[in-house]
Amino acid sequence: MITLPTSGLYAITQPDNKTTDALLEEVAAAILGGAVIVQYRDKNPIDAVGTAAKLLELCHQHAVPLLINDNIELAVNIGADGVHLGQTDGSIALARQRLNKDAIIGVSCYNSLELAINAEAAGASYVAFGRFFPSTSKPLAAPAQLQTLHQAKALLKVPIVAIGGILPGNGQSLIEAGADLLAVIGGLFDYEPELSAKAYCQLFEQQ
Numbered sequence: 001m002i003t004l005p006t007s008g009l010y011a012i013t014q015p016d017n018k019t020t021d022a023l024l025e026e027v028a029a030a031i032l033g034g035a036v037i038v039q040y041r042d043k044n045p046i047d048a049v050g051t052a053a054k055l056l057e058l059c060h061q062h063a064v065p066l067l068i069n070d071n072i073e074l075a076v077n078i079g080a081d082g083v084h085l086g087q088t089d090g091s092i093a094l095a096r097q098r099l100n101k102d103a104i105i106g107v108s109c110y111n112s113l114e115l116a117i118n119a120e121a122a123g124a125s126y127v128a129f130g131r132f133f134p135s136t137s138k139p140l141a142a143p144a145q146l147q148t149l150h151q152a153k154a155l156l157k158v159p160i161v162a163i164g165g166i167l168p169g170n171g172q173s174l175i176e177a178g179a180d181l182l183a184v185i186g187g188l189f190d191y192e193p194e195l196s197a198k199a200y201c202q203l204f205e206q207q
Contacts, residue, residue: 002065002081004104004125006159008036009200010183012069013055014137014190015042020051024058026193031062033197035188037181039084041069053078065104072098082106082125087115092122106161111144113151120158127156128183131164132174137185138164146177153178168199175203 011030015023027038038059040052052068056078059066065081068074072095075083082104083095095105107124109115116127129148131141141164152160162171162179167187174182182203188196 001100001102002060002063003102004065004082004159005036005181007180007204008182009034009188009197009204010037010039010161010163010181011035011188011193011197012039012041012163012183012185014185014188015051016044020047020054023051024054026189027055028058029193030188030197031059031064033194034201035064035197037065037067039067039069039183040080041084041185048074049077052080056080067104067106075099075103084108084128092119092124096123110142111148113148113155116152116156120156124158126159126161126181127152128161128163129179130162130183132162133165133167133170135163135165135186146173149174149177149179168196168203171200171203172206 040055056066067082067084068080069084070089072083072090076098084106086108092105104125106126107119109127109129119127129144131138132144159180160178161181161183162174163183166182166184171182
């Protein structure tokens with residue numbers, strides 16, 4: 001089991017209309033560029049178990065944790081390092097019971113400090129806020145505010161993840177406001193993933 005990095009680039013897969021080999025290739029490029037954690041997110045999977053298992057093998061070759069989005073049982077099935085839960089994807093207690101005490105369990109908190117405080121108290125490994133900017137992957141998601149990051153940083157001990165429309169050109173403001181990790185889909189995989197990853201990682205080097 002690989003532990004949760006406390007800062008850096010959090011890569012979330014963009015599998016639509018891609019072969020498994022293509023997905024693995026671009027995730028490998030993102031890791032080479034400096035991504036410190038990977039989440040397998042696929043809303044229309046053809047072979048979720050097979051793809052996730054191959055991603056896990058790839059990530060572990062580079063000592064990078066793999067989390068599964070929304071699906072506790074898939075995470076259990078392949079032995080993933082953890083899971084990311086929305087508010088309707090099962091409880092932290094259930095995920096901890098089905099996985100193990102050291103599993104990484106992240107929770108979406110949108111723009112709610114209350115949700116984040118409750119998640120930390122329930123044993124979440126990290127909390128995620130967003131979307132902060134317009135997002136093609138979650139176009140209808142409610143916007144989150146920089147002030148929420150400031151307040152969360154002052155109140156919480158667990159790492160804070162920011163997500164939603166984050167690009168190298170706007171990510172610095174989120175880090176300065178309190179984000180420990182920047183979670184990215186399109187800003188990473190719509191371009192050359194290794195070069196894009198390096199651009200995000202430079203933001204953390206400036207701190």
